[in-house]
Amino acid sequence: MITRISVHATTGQKIAASVFGVFFLGILAGVVGVGALVSSAFFAVEADSGLPDSMAPDNGGILYGGAVLFAGFFALIAMIAAVAVVTFLLQTFRSRATLSGTTLEIRGALSTRRADLASGPVRIDTVPEYVRGSDDRVVPTGRRIPRLIAADPSGRPVRLRLHGRDRGLLPSGELNALADAIESGTRPGPDAAHAAQTAAILRRLATDPIARLI
Numbered sequence: 697m698i699t700r701i702s703v704h705a706t707t708g709q710k711i712a713a714s715v716f717g718v719f720f721l722g723i724l725a726g727v728v729g730v731g732a733l734v735s736s737a738f739f740a741v742e743a744d745s746g747l748p749d750s751m752a753p754d755n756g757g758i759l760y761g762g763a764v765l766f767a768g769f770f771a772l773i774a775m776i777a778a779v780a781v782v783t784f785l786l787q788t789f790r791s792r793a794t795l796s797g798t799t800l801e802i803r804g805a806l807s808t809r810r811a812d813l814a815s816g817p818v819r820i821d822t823v824p825e826y827v828r829g830s831d832d833r834v835v836p837t838g839r840r841i842p843r844l845i846a847a848d849p850s851g852r853p854v855r856l857r858l859h860g861r862d863r864g865l866l867p868s869g870e871l872n873a874l875a876d877a878i879e880s881g882t883r884p885g886p887d888a889a890h891a892a893q894t895a896a897i898l899r900r901l902a903t904d905p906i907a908r909l910i
Contacts (some may be wrong), residue, residue, distance in 0.1 A: 697796075697797065698794055698795070698796045699794065699795040699796075699869075699870060699873045700792070700793075700794050701793035701856065701860075701866060701868055701870050702791040702793075702796060702860040702861070702862065702867060702870060703791070703792070703856070703857060703860055704791060704793070704861070705788045705789070705861060706861055707760075709788065709861065711787055713784065713785055713788040714785070717781050717782075717784070717785045720768045720777075720781050720905055721743075721778065721781055722755055723778060724778060724781075725776060726770075728771075728774050728776070731736040734783045737888050739899075748883060783805050783806075786805035786806065787804065788804055790804065790805055791803060791804055791805065795813075795870075795873055795874060795877060796848050797877070798812055798813050798814035798815075798845055798877040798880055798881065799811070799812055799813070799878070800812075800844075800854060800856065800874075802854055802855075803867075804858060805874055809848050809852070809854045810848055810849075810854070811846035811847055811848050811854040812849075812881075813846055813874065813881070814877055814878065814880045814881025815888050816846050816847045816848075816885065816889050817846070817847050817882045817883075817890065817891075818844065818845065818846045818847075818862040818878055818890065818894045819844075819845050819893075819894055820842055820843065820844060820845070820893075820894050820897045820898075821842075821843055821845060822840035822841060822843065823840065823841050823843060823857075824836050824837075824839075824840055824841075824844050824872050825838075825839045825840065825841050825859075827865070840847040840903065841857055841858070842857075842858045842865075842897075843856060843857050844856045844858060844860060844874060844894070844898070847866045849896065851895060856874075858871065858901065865901055868902040868903065868906045869902075870899045871899070871901050871902035872898070872899060872902050873892075874898050875895040875896075875898040875899050875902070878894055878898070879891070879892075
């Protein structure tokens with residue numbers, strides 16, 4: 697049985713991200729194109745009026761060198777901005793989490809991580825929640841978001857935020873499915889106690905009305 701965890705972007709969020717990405721990349725391409733034309737014209741003028749190699753560089757040479765540095769810096773900034781937007785789009789369209797049997801699979805912008813909840817170590821922790829305020833600053837809300845932390849076969853952590861895109865807790869059915877997967881396996885010693893505690897927390901988050909208000 698495959699359970700899709702509700703952490704993926706909604707259709708509306710994907711449309712909004714697409715519009716933003718196309719608009720931003722279009723503006724960036726236009727700015728880069730204008731910058732390239734201006735730089736080419738400047739370099740052409742400098743080449744036509746350049747000094748012989750035997751002469752020491754004057755202010756014109758200094759200006760030429762500054763223009764080269766500025767063009768290189770501008771190209772670097774444009775490339776970083778483009779990579780950031782493309783990564784944001786990949787994150788929006790690719791990100792998802794599924795529970796296939798007892799295997800939790802989390803797909804990000806560039807990678808996919810898997811963890812067996814029935815046999816590997818599991819625990820719950822929390823992280824602060826942040827939102828973007830009216831002044832475009834990121835500020836804490838005072839709430840904490842619970843996360844399920846498992847481990848992939850190499851031991852690296854696989855983290856699943858238990859909040860959906862609507863900033864509310866995951867549906868009760870999904871939280872109970874995660875708890876069922878954890879309880880379906882057997883573990884030695886301390887791992888068994890941690891797994892039992894983790895499953896109990898997931899079930900409380902699924903059924904306790906007060907807990908679901910966090």
